[in-house]
Amino acid sequence: MGDERREFDVIVIGAGVSGIYQINRLVDAGFDAVVLEADDDVGGTWYRNRYPGCRFDSESYTYGYSFSKELLDEWHWKERFSPQPENLRYLEYVVDKFDLRRHMRFGCRVERMQWHDDERRWHVSLTNGDEYVARFVVASVGPISRPIIPDFEGKDDFEGAAFHTYDWPKEPVELAGKRVGVIGTGATGIQVIAAIAPEVAELTVFQRRPNWSSPLNNSEISDEEMADIRSRYDKIFAACAASNGGFVHTPIWGFWDKTPEERRAIWDDLYTQPGFAILAANFGEIFLDEDANREVSEYIADRIRQRVDDPAVAEKLIPTDHGFGLQRLPLETNYFETYNRDNVQLVDVSEHPIERITATGIQTTAGHHELDIIVYATGFDVMTGSFDRIDIRGVDGLALKDKWADVTTTYYGLLSAGFPNLLMVAGPQSVSGSTNFPRAIEKGADWITGLLEHARETGIDRIEARSEPEQEWLDEVVTAHERLLFRRSKGWFTGYNPNLPGRGEGTVRYHAYFGGAHRYAKKIDDLAEAGYPGLDLSPSRVPQL
Numbered sequence: 001m002g003d004e005r006r007e008f009d010v011i012v013i014g015a016g017v018s019g020i021y022q023i024n025r026l027v028d029a030g031f032d033a034v035v036l037e038a039d040d041d042v043g044g045t046w047y048r049n050r051y052p053g054c055r056f057d058s059e060s061y062t063y064g065y066s067f068s069k070e071l072l073d074e075w076h077w078k079e080r081f082s083p084q085p086e087n088l089r090y091l092e093y094v095v096d097k098f099d100l101r102r103h104m105r106f107g108c109r110v111e112r113m114q115w116h117d118d119e120r121r122w123h124v125s126l127t128n129g130d131e132y133v134a135r136f137v138v139a140s141v142g143p144i145s146r147p148i149i150p151d152f153e154g155k156d157d158f159e160g161a162a163f164h165t166y167d168w169p170k171e172p173v174e175l176a177g178k179r180v181g182v183i184g185t186g187a188t189g190i191q192v193i194a195a196i197a198p199e200v201a202e203l204t205v206f207q208r209r210p211n212w213s214s215p216l217n218n219s220e221i222s223d224e225e226m227a228d229i230r231s232r233y234d235k236i237f238a239a240c241a242a243s244n245g246g247f248v249h250t251p252i253w254g255f256w257d258k259t260p261e262e263r264r265a266i267w268d269d270l271y272t273q274p275g276f277a278i279l280a281a282n283f284g285e286i287f288l289d290e291d292a293n294r295e296v297s298e299y300i301a302d303r304i305r306q307r308v309d310d311p312a313v314a315e316k317l318i319p320t321d322h323g324f325g326l327q328r329l330p331l332e333t334n335y336f337e338t339y340n341r342d343n344v345q346l347v348d349v350s351e352h353p354i355e356r357i358t359a360t361g362i363q364t365t366a367g368h369h370e371l372d373i374i375v376y377a378t379g380f381d382v383m384t385g386s387f388d389r390i391d392i393r394g395v396d397g398l399a400l401k402d403k404w405a406d407v408t409t410t411y412y413g414l415l416s417a418g419f420p421n422l423l424m425v426a427g428p429q430s431v432s433g434s435t436n437f438p439r440a441i442e443k444g445a446d447w448i449t450g451l452l453e454h455a456r457e458t459g460i461d462r463i464e465a466r467s468e469p470e471q472e473w474l475d476e477v478v479t480a481h482e483r484l485l486f487r488r489s490k491g492w493f494t495g496y497n498p499n500l501p502g503r504g505e506g507t508v509r510y511h512a513y514f515g516g517a518h519r520y521a522k523k524i525d526d527l528a529e530a531g532y533p534g535l536d537l538s539p540s541r542v543p544q545l
């Protein structure tokens with residue numbers, strides 16, 4: 001790396017789903033851009049999350065990039081919800097097909113970024129001591145890329161293997177004959193638990209709060225079906241763009257116009273349909289009306305009771321602190337049946353908390369569990385965590401982490417006042433956290449590319465969001481959020497994470513816009529159309545040659 005160039009028009013941080021698309025757009029638009037990626041290859045979340053059971057819960061053919069007909073025609077999704085190894089292969093294929101690797105540098109973890117107003121450039125420092133300089137930085141750092149292992153006493157004493165799911169080793173992990181403990185039953189825990197249970201000698205699941213979960217209903221995609229999907233791609237992407245969640249599913253309305261029997265019949269059907277149909281093709285009222293939500297929650301609870309042999313275990317798996325669909329819904333394959341296996345034990349750590357990790361296992365207030373492997377499926381510092389771990393200093397040395405310490409404010413999730421020329425392709429308060437991710441980031445990256453083209457065409461070299469529109473956007477984010485029953489639940493939708501200081505009970509952080517993908521897209525398109533109101537666009541002070 002010693003003699004490589006370090007000055008660019010644009011630095012993109014991260015070579016995951018959003019960084020790959022962003023660099024492709026920038027290169028196509030003629031920008032001198034580079035990607036700095038901390039890992040040693042492309043893929044981001046699909047590079048890191050190698051745990052067994054990891055797969056899409058968006059329909060595969062709605063997750064792929066939509067920008068190239070040739071790519072759409074070439075790629076065959078083999079499963080409706082494609083697994084991690086295949087997803088990584090897809091991203092590698094895209095990068096190679098569009099020859100993007102030559103714009104990427106690996107092993108480059110950004111540690112610090114300092115805005116220099118006199119130069120109107122960012123100075124970007126890496127952990128290896130290298131420094132890059134660029135007019136613009138696009139952070140494609142991933143909303144769910146900062147893993148958190150709780151600060152359990154004795155964590156380092158454990159003599160077996162222990163890792164967070166995000167850091168599941170690249171080398172195969174020998175599970176056969178092992179006593180494995182999994183802490184956490186979020187979307188990740190639910191996938192890994194069901195996948196490894198048949199393989200391990202003993203599996204102990206340490207559950208604090210149960211999550212609602214419903215069947216993924218995965219299946220293979222035949223050549224014929226893939227040909228049909230290809231012929232309908234335009235319609236599929238148009239349906240995603242027109243929907244609230246960026247999925248192919250559309251909600252129905254009229255909950256109270258149906259009899260309870262009619263509603264149950266609809267849910268019987270939805271429960272067997274693939275993916276998020278049970279959520280996104282359900283009655284819209286379940287997100288707004290407590291009685292409607294209670295009824296659908298009871299329906300799903302009954303389904304869990306039917307699937308789990310031991311009634312006491314079934315009750316422990318049914319959430320009582322939030323209704324169905326009011327936290328991020330994990331989708332599962334044989335998850336509930338896993339608890340019918342003789343080698344699987346559920347430990348309720350809300351009743352008997354984990355006291356400490358020992359050399360040989362996990363000690364709860366009720367007893368000790370001997371383990372060979374501990375899997376931390378304990379989640380992430382979602383949305384702002386991946387920004388906070390970079391020391392980002394804007395105008396007058398303001399730290400982004402400090403600006404966002406109590407209240408996160410952004411300009412439509414795309415910029416933040418005080419941090420000129422820093423663009424966020426999947427930033428907090430965009431729809432990247434509330435909708436089908438690739439659909440959201442294509443929109444975000446297109447918008448960012450459009451803004452940079454506008455700047456180039458009009459001789460602008462400093463772009464900064466003003467504070468007032470950020471406040472207005474926050475008000476809108478809050479309104480969209482408070483309208484929904486999500487407002488009552490604890491989870492990363494509301495910034496709740498008791499593993500992080502100041503983010504426990506009573507936390508409300510507005511990290512995602514729940515007004516819908518369609519509305520969001522229209523809003524940011526309107527901004528571009530209107531010449532970017534709310535942004536200070538400063539002409540270059542250097543005469544153009």
Ligand code: NAP
Nearest residue numbers: 055056057150184185186187188189208209328377378379
């Ligand atoms: P998560 O939803 O935050 O779940 C973390 C789990 O760890 C929760 O069950 C939590 O319990 C538990 N936990 C945390 N600290 C604990 C402690 N000190 N003691 C005991 N239990 C503890 O994280 P995740 O499952 O990794 O999922 C994060 C997000 O990643 C998802 O919401 C989703 O957006 C994404 N994801 C997507 C896919 C996919 O697309 N297929 C798959 C996996 C994940 P509490 O609930 O009590 O806090």
